[in-house]
Amino acid sequence: MTEQVTSSLPLLGKTSLVTGASRGIGASVARQLAELGADVAINYRSKRPRAEEVAQAISDLGRRTLLLQADITETKDIEATFDQIKQAWGQLDILVLNASGGLETDKAADYAMNLNLHAQVNLVRGALALMRPGGKIVFVTSHLAHFYGTKPVYPGYEPVAISKKAGEDALRAMIPELTEKGIRLVIISGDLIEGTITPKLLQRQYPGLIAGRKEEAGSLPDVEEFAAAIVDGALNEKHETGAIVYVGSTEWGG
Ligand SMILES: NC(=O)c1ccc[n+]([C@@H]2O[C@H](COP(=O)([O-])OP(=O)(O)OC[C@H]3O[C@@H](n4cnc5c(N)ncnc54)[C@H](OP(=O)(O)O)[C@@H]3O)[C@@H](O)[C@H]2O)c1
Numbered sequence: 001m002t003e004q005v006t007s008s009l010p011l012l013g014k015t016s017l018v019t020g021a022s023r024g025i026g027a028s029v030a031r032q033l034a035e036l037g038a039d040v041a042i043n044y045r046s047k048r049p050r051a052e053e054v055a056q057a058i059s060d061l062g063r064r065t066l067l068l069q070a071d072i073t074e075t076k077d078i079e080a081t082f083d084q085i086k087q088a089w090g091q092l093d094i095l096v097l098n099a100s101g102g103l104e105t106d107k108a109a110d111y112a113m114n115l116n117l118h119a120q121v122n123l124v125r126g127a128l129a130l131m132r133p134g135g136k137i138v139f140v141t142s143h144l145a146h147f148y149g150t151k152p153v154y155p156g157y158e159p160v161a162i163s164k165k166a167g168e169d170a171l172r173a174m175i176p177e178l179t180e181k182g183i184r185l186v187i188i189s190g191d192l193i194e195g196t197i198t199p200k201l202l203q204r205q206y207p208g209l210i211a212g213r214k215e216e217a218g219s220l221p222d223v224e225e226f227a228a229a230i231v232d233g234a235l236n237e238k239h240e241t242g243a244i245v246y247v248g249s250t251e252w253g254g
Contacts, residue, residue, distance in 0.1 A: 010037060012037030015039045016038045017094070017127070018042060019043040019072060020045070023047055030058065032227055037063070041092075043070055048067075078123060086130055099115075100160070102159050103157070124171060139187045140188050140230055145161040148162060183241075186243050188245050191248025193223055193248075194221065195223060217251070
């Protein structure tokens with residue numbers, strides 16, 4: 001392989017798992033990882049046809065892909081996910097913790113905590129058995145969650161903010177164990193992301209939310225830009241473990 005190919009495909013030979021990769025930000029992360037040479041396991045919960053489209057795009061780039069249906073709040077599904085990765089690839093280099101939720105109206109009161117805290121910890125525990133020194137774990141969060149307790153949050157988003165903040169804190173508490181294994185944790189936090197579902201759902205409760213935030217922040221990041229920062233979190237060796245990267249303005253409510 002030539003020098004040129006190596007530098008344009010810096011993740012060639014690396015394996016990755018992206019949770020919630022059937023759509024939105026996760027789908028963009030999966031595609032961008034593949035563009036940099038990584039093989040990508042796509043976790044999806046319900047959107048099989050969309051996940052298949054992402055898998056096809058990855059195959060078209062010449063990379064290996066796995067389509068892994070799993071509800072990450074189910075321990076048995078997480079076990080099955082890592083069993084399948086182990087069987088297919090033997091190991092894992094990059095785990096992107098993107099899947100999230102908690103605004104669903106048809107779920108139990110503890111669903112947000114199950115998804116944004118307990119499932120994230122369980123995923124890291126499952127991945128550790130397959131990860132080697134040099135591995136990266138990237139946790140995706142929002143400014144509204146990361147700054148929970150220090151900056152104002154829309155009450156309708158509070159269950160998500162509380163649980164994602166708890167997820168971030170729990171993963172940070174695992175850093176000593178990760179460091180022992182030579183694995184780094186990087187956290188990527190985003191402002192409202194232009195064109196995505198979550199701000200649109202919130203806007204139903206808080207009319208004018210998106211326009212107001214744009215005016216306050218100047219502009220909002222889009223999906224590709226946020227996904228690029230997440231991929232950089234996995235790729236770029238400059239990020240120390242526990243580092244946080246902010247995408248979009250962190251100033252609001254002042
Ligand atoms: N959108 C924003 O404005 C914004 C801003 C800052 C940070 N973020 C963060 O960016 C990440 C992605 O956000 P997004 O807006 O792209 O989310 P989204 O459009 O709501 O997509 C959520 C993804 O998570 C998956 N998912 C949800 N519950 C799951 C479960 N129990 N098991 C497995 N997968 C599950 C969904 O899978 P299925 O579709 O297959 O069901 C979907 O792929 C999240 O961590 C979010 O906090 C988003």
